[in-house]
Amino acid sequence: MPPKSILKKSAVAANAPPAARAVNGRHLETAVHHANVLEQRKRVELDILRSVMELMDFPSQADADSTRPSPSDAQRFRQAVVAFQPSDYDALIEERNIADKCGYTLCPRPKGKAPSTARKQFVETSKGVQIVDRKKLEMWCSDDCARRALFVKVQLNEEPAWLRQGDYGTDIELMVENAEEHHKTLPLRLKKEVTPAPQDTEEEDAAAAWAARDDALADLAIERGEKPGRLSKANKDLITDKIKERVTKFPPMPPSLPQQSSGQSHMAIEGHVPKSARDAEQAKDSDDEDDEQDWDKALPG
């Protein structure tokens, strides 16, 4: 390519209007982009609002079985929550509870009843007696519903749906006992066995849900052609496991200039003073230091 003439180039640059137009164009693009994001956000939020309003009345049949939901209810539930963030899901649970319903969308039973109407409740758990918000205690009609509900929650995307790339996200799985009744293509999870959970705390529920999710991720890894057990291409553990909190041993000090007076600067190699040079210097100084301390002690009071 022949070298471009400087004159010609500067002539273009001096031609202000097209350049300004280009800048304006970029600004316009940015503005349009922001407007689109805002528009998208409004649409998604309205969508979620409508979904919460619909799902707070679920299931459609008053005699539905939370462990064996009807295929249409399960399908609608899974579809609707894909756009949810975990906080939206919490909001759905809250709305169901306000309406006196069990927090799990596919359960028709009323929410739990705490022993008393006090705001804080004492609860017997495996870790001894704990104080729990009444609200939390009354969220579910049973531990089983808590487990099934949390299984859905851990699959939700933390990122707002209007910022997600492409589709809203992946399919949401449910824990059901009647997988055979649901359409074959639906990735519904058949619960292996009903584990007796006499005194489940919420943490244990969450742990169970996480474990279930890990299984699901393993399936996903195989589907992606990754070897089970190996590190996944999208493995979060790679980072989270290795985080170590930095512990401060002493209060932070502002950086100070290397002491010019020490007379070591001529020994420094790119700011570093070799050990041998340092030792020699310290031996020389030690007498002076003793003197200083003595002088200090001599002060009255």
Add this chain to the structure above:
Amino acid sequence: MAESDPKARQELLDMWRIYRTTKEMCRDRGYNVLPEECDIKFDDFSRKFGTESGMINRGQMNFSAIPSEDMVRKYTPPATAKTPAPEAQIGTLWVEFNGDEAFGMKHLRDFITHLTTGSYYSGIMIVVKPLSGMAMRALRGAAQLGNGPNGGVEVFLEQDLKINITKHELVPTHLLLSAEEKQQLLKRYRLKETQLPRIQVTDPVAKYYGLRRGQVVKIIRKSETAGRYASYRWAI
């Protein structure tokens, strides 16, 4: 009435104040409210709205209010060639007091259903605790959801109505201009509405008067030097 427990009595007292402020608010907006409703004595109030045991019965306090002729005039858009007889954008108001510990979408939906089936133009709900997050979102997005009464739904916290903020000496008189008065004002001063100073519809005084976006209020201040002077604000 026997000696009731202090807590119930305090609640009854609070609700008496809240009731009076609510009635005053309706009066100040231009609804027909009788003076004795705003000035109801505590004894009369507790007889009317208290239970045998001295507890408040909020359900009894609900009421409706009809706009005065002057209010209807203010809320009627100017006649044009296309609509020679425009309809007033105001109508019967329904005011409800809800004592539930949590107010969610279910309550909001029930309230809206009540308003639409009762053909109310607008509704005011007075609640104990702030709405749930979703109910708040639903309230804000009510227009997009496409249901509910024409005049919308407003929600107040009991706490905010214990005293009437407009009775405070530092709060000047706010007067709503009719659409016609607004046009005259802009014409006289050769202004566009966007050039007026603004008042947010979420401002407590704006909320008290139920200002809607686009309306203009005349604010009359007392001044030691100038006597009285008026300014205008555009609600956004």
